[in-house]
Amino acid sequence: ETLHMNHPETEEGFDCSDALEAASGGSVMKENGAEVEERAQNFQTSIWKNWPLMANIIIYCIFSLHEMSYTEIFSLWAVSPRRLGGMGFSSQDVGQVLAISGCGLLFSQLYLFPKVEKILGPIPLARIGGVLTIPLIACYPLIAKLTGFAQKFTINCASLLKNSVSVTIMTALFIMQNNSVPQHQRGAANGIAMTAMSLFKAVGPAAAGAIFSWCQTHQDAFYFPGVSMVFFIMNVLMVLVVVLTIESFLPKSCTKPYEEVQKEKFKPMG
Known part of the structure; x- marks a missing residue:
């Protein structure tokens, strides 16, 4: 009888301890959830307020617009008749030009770029x-x-x-972009850059094709007749890219990894 009488009390004791554990576990989960939410909020805030990254993305988008316009225009211009300012090339001729460019591109990226980048750095390059x-x-x-x-x-x-x-500039921008953020933010930073770049690249072919068609009907214009206007507009975009690489817009800290810059920033004096 004594055992039977004490058994409910032990059950109540176990119930109380379980309730305490559940309550403590719930509070820990709430605290962890709050910490995760706070970290996520700080992460999103910091990456969007990272000016070196945003400056790199702006330059990258403008350069991508220039590059996509050039890619679209080059083939159209090469096969256009000479009377319209083109070169009158065949499709085979254009393919040969692009093939030779590809071979040279492979050589320059494998052998020239690493050496030149070490000497000059990404921004001057x-x-x-x-x-x-x-x-x-x-x-x-x-x-x-x-x-x-x-x-x-x-x-x-x-x-x-x-x-x-062009590929040298693109690679230099990629280096500076990844240097602008800590390692755990590089995935998000590259995702933002690629999304923004895709929007500009989507505009490039349509705008370049429309301008090219318009220019071919204005061969007798006083300023930049014919296709000269197309190449002038592409040069305007490139001038903008060069201007935006000044230090007041693009910080010099982009040339070094983020962690190294932070160590130098918080290095004790003396």
Whole structure:
């Protein structure tokens, strides 16, 4: 009888302890949930307020618009008749030019870029690449006036240099973009950059094609006749990219990894 009488009390004791454990567990879960939510909020706030990252994304988007416009225009311009400012190339000729550019691009990225980037750094490299691109693009309408071997040789050299410089600028922007954020934020940073870049790349072909068609009907314009206007607009975009690489817009801290910059920032004096 004594055992039977005491048994409900023990059950009540177990029930009380279980209730206490459940309550404590619930409070811990609430605290953990609050911490996770706070961390997520801080994460989102910090990445959107990271100016070096946002500056890189802006430059990256403008450059992507320029690059997509060039990719769309080059083939159309190359196969256009000479009377419309084109070179009168066949599809096979255009393919050969692009193939040669691809081979040169492979060489420049594997052997030249790593050495030059170590010497100059990503910001000067992107700036110099942009400066070189401007006169190169401006020469394209003049290349169309050449004939025979001189024309093919010149356009191959120009296309090779243009594509190599473009990929160099793109790689430098990628380096600075990943340097702008800590390692655990790089996935989100690249996702934001790719999303924004995709929007600009979607506009590029449609806008470039429309402008190219319009320019071919204005061969006698006083300023930038014919396709000269297309290459002028592409140069305007590249000038904007070069201007935005100044230190007042694009911080110099992008040239170093984020963790290294933070260590230097909070390094004790003396």
